[in-house]
Amino acid sequence: NAGVTQTPKFQVLKTGQSMTLQCAQDMNHEYMSWYRQDPGMGLRLIHYSVGAGITDQGEVPNGYNVSRSTTEDFPLRLLSAAPSQTSVYFCASSYSGKTGLSYEQYFGPGTRLTVT
């Protein structure tokens, strides 16, 4: 199993450009999520999905869109990049279990994004 994969590893954008960060998992996990990690602030949840066709907002959703058309893929879209979106982005996935989210999360390797 490849686990959770993310592309690209690094990206530089100009303010106002759009792009999609890709995330895929091959473990048949129901739950997938996107986080951003900023110095001194810890990881923060952007969006999450509990299954194909279902997405919801996390703590910091503004400026980001997601969709979940398949169990495997959960792309994160930046519609109009801003310098405040400079960060390291992590995708993660997990089984949900019958009683809710009750399993460990598997993280992708991260994408380092710089917006100038």
Place this chain on the structure above:
Amino acid sequence: KNEVEQSPQNLTAQEGEFITINCSYSVGISALHWLQQHPGGGIVSLFMLSSGKKKHGRLIATINIQEKHSSLHITASHPRDSAVYICASHTGNQFYFGTGTSLTVIP
């Protein structure tokens, strides 16, 4: 929002020392996770616990639900344990993370 606080922020230890990292959270949770972030940036899950204690090798995690507090212990620390340790609370489908404890173990 569940406020998650970790202490200490930074920790330096001599090889072989017993290490404790603390985590407190503000509201009831479904479970508490401990994660390890390697110097290269990768994040792995160490423990997920909702009560009691779990052990894996030299790592032990405990949680006190009534006091809203968890600890991560490392016995016989080794330089390869040098990393950032992060605790995270989850309630329903939402996760909240502490800012991490940066551990350096000196040979």
